[in-house]
Amino acid sequence: MFDTIAAIATPPGEGGIGIIRVSGPEALEVAGRVFRAARAGDWAEKPGYRMYYGHVVDAASGEVIDEVLLSVMRAPHSYTREDVVEINCHGGWMAVSRVLQAVLKAGARLAEPGEFTRRAFVNGRIDLTQAEAVLDIIRSKTRESMDVAVSQLRGVLGAGVEKLREELVAVQAEIEGSIDFPEDVGAPAADELRARLQRIGDDIEKLVATSETGRVYREGLAVVIVGKPNVGKSSLLNALLGEERALVTAVPGTTRDVIEEMARIGGIPVRLADTAGVRETGDIVERMGIELARRKIGEADVVLLVLDAVQGIDAGDREAAALTEGKRRIVVVNKIDLAPEGIPGEAVRELAGDVPVVRASAKDGTGIADVGEAIGNVIGRLPAGGETPVVTNVRHRAALERAAECIRDAVGGVEKGLPLDIVAVDLYGALHALGEITGVTADEEIIDRIFAEFCVGK
Ligand SMILES: Nc1nc2c(ncn2[C@@H]2O[C@H](COP(=O)(O)OP(=O)(O)OP(=O)(O)O)[C@@H](O)[C@H]2O)c(=O)[nH]1
Ligand SMILES: [Mg+2]
Missing domain, CATH: 3.30.1360.120 (Probable tRNA modification gtpase trme; domain 1)
Structure with a gap:
């Protein structure tokens, strides 16, 4: 052959x-x-x-x-x-x-x-999820992403999806039986049918929900340090990394470029970026740096908004807060070695809303572990042991979402009392979407696309 x-x-x-x-x-x-x-x-x-x-x-x-x-x-x-x-x-x-x-x-x-x-x-x-796991293992950049890929290669995700598909096949078979042989096979009771479909739909949604955690563990959580000049952003980056990565000086406007490092912080892989202090300035290089910072903020999963405990909150902080509006934020009140009383919680809430606040000193290390912990708390932990399916692949996520939507339509159809052959069409859609994940029903085109990403020799 x-x-x-x-x-x-x-x-x-x-x-x-x-x-x-x-x-x-x-x-x-x-x-x-x-x-x-x-x-x-x-x-x-x-x-x-x-x-x-x-x-x-x-x-x-x-x-x-x-x-x-x-x-x-x-x-x-x-x-x-x-x-x-x-x-x-x-x-x-x-x-x-x-x-x-x-x-x-x-x-x-x-x-x-x-x-x-x-x-x-x-x-x-x-199956297809295992074939994709081979590529994920080869490309993994973090320990966790490799662990998830190895679990996927062992068939944990494929088996989870296949179990859902088989449950649906059983429902589909009953419905088709009652359509084809109405005299011999009674139609399934609407209540029971609805409940079974609902349960399968919920399980699919749960799998979809793992994909956010899966993505972070695969690519790293994008954390961007933002604030007005001289509050200690670069010092905070260095403290979190445990090395002198970025230049620190007493001159406001020291950092002009984005400085980015991969690190393990708070138990999760993080892409940590330090940015130029936000302010109005005539300096063209600094202005370009601030423009880069804006772009970085757009891509961030989490923003560390740094304040200076000595200076308190002023117009510069309000500008930085406005720039990061709508992002998930953690406020770091820095330099508490110089001003142990920090900044009143009320003032911080007025600036940034009800967000986690950490008091820290990038200089003597106070509170740096707490900043790490606050970052770690942003995202759920990966289930330990590799026996629980985790979705990391956008193709899998899209197919699961399509399946969930078909199930929702089917549930709606049952509730409205639509004829079962119409409900069966939605179930067929869900079955097809689930089958695409493992390859049971994947078109040649999808399979071609997956293997085209491999290089010769794999
Ligand atoms: N006492 C004290 N000084 C600090 C602390 N963090 C930073 N500094 C000092 O504050 C000054 C500015 O620190 P940087 O880390 O360069 O501040 P930045 O926010 O990156 O500044 P720009 O890059 O100019 O926006 C330096 O003199 C640091 O030594 C701190 O926790 N305590
Ligand atoms: Mg700096």
Whole structure:
């Protein structure tokens, strides 16, 4: 059914080893044409899950290309469920490309991007969510995003979605039974039907709700430090990071560019950005910095609005507050080492509303842990253990939202007493949307789009 494909599976560049992956019905024959084992007897039997030492040669000339280790994974116990051979050669560009050339000359075809993983999906070893998890693991930037991706690769999300789909299939079957054989199968009671659909709909909504947390753990929470000049924004950035990342001086208008760092704060991955102090200024560079700050505020999940305990609240703070209006905010009253009484809570509420307020000193470290905790409290924790499905992928979220909408329509239809064949149409829509997530009902076009994101060799 499939031909035999090959590609370089390791990244370009220099490394200890490079791997050429070969998969398909003729993987062993192709490898046999280019591989000369040091001990011929072993290689002839070729049992799976073994490695063989030897050389790759040019099939035509017999010229030795590289010294290699070859691993054999026999169908169906392999990544693709086909016979797979991986040739471990030296990890230099010339070595891997010459070994690949030899394998292609020996009868394999160069694999398309993602084709190995696609075969694993088509051959039923993994569902679409698991195929996507492979890419998520490779691309993960935080520990948590990798944990979620590994859980997804283990099939936790796919199983959760499949369970919902099966519940819907059962409802659908009952409805269709009563439509096709009205004499033998009574129509399901409206109340009971409504309740069952409602419950499935609620479970889908719960999955959708995990996607906000999922996104943050994947990309990091965007936290932007904002305030008038000289309140200690850059000092706060340094204190939160625990390193002298940004320049700090007594001169207002020190920071002009946006300074951004990834860090773990309050137990969650955070993209922390320090910005230029907000004020009217004739200095063109500073003005550009303030413009950048505005843009950053637009992208922020959370704004740390910094005030100066010594100066109290003035027009500059009101301007900064106006700029961050509508954003989720945490007020940091800084420099409490100089003014321990801080700023009255009433004045802060008047400025920024009912938001968390932390009194801190970026200079001596007082309250910095509390700022971290306030940031951590913004977003829910990931369920521990990786056994609870979490949605991180926008494609999954969109499909779940479509399914939830269809279920809402179906519930509405039952309530209005619409004929069951009309309700069945909505259920079909929900089933299709859920099936797209795991791939049970995904169109070829969707599948193409998913695997097009992979690179060759995955
Ligand atoms: N005593 C005291 N001084 C502080 C504290 N935080 C910052 N400062 C001082 O305040 C001055 C300004 O600090 P920065 O961190 O540069 O302030 P900024 O808000 O980034 O200023 P711009 O970049 O100009 O907008 C420096 O002299 C700091 O040493 C604090 O908690 N206590
Ligand atoms: Mg600064």
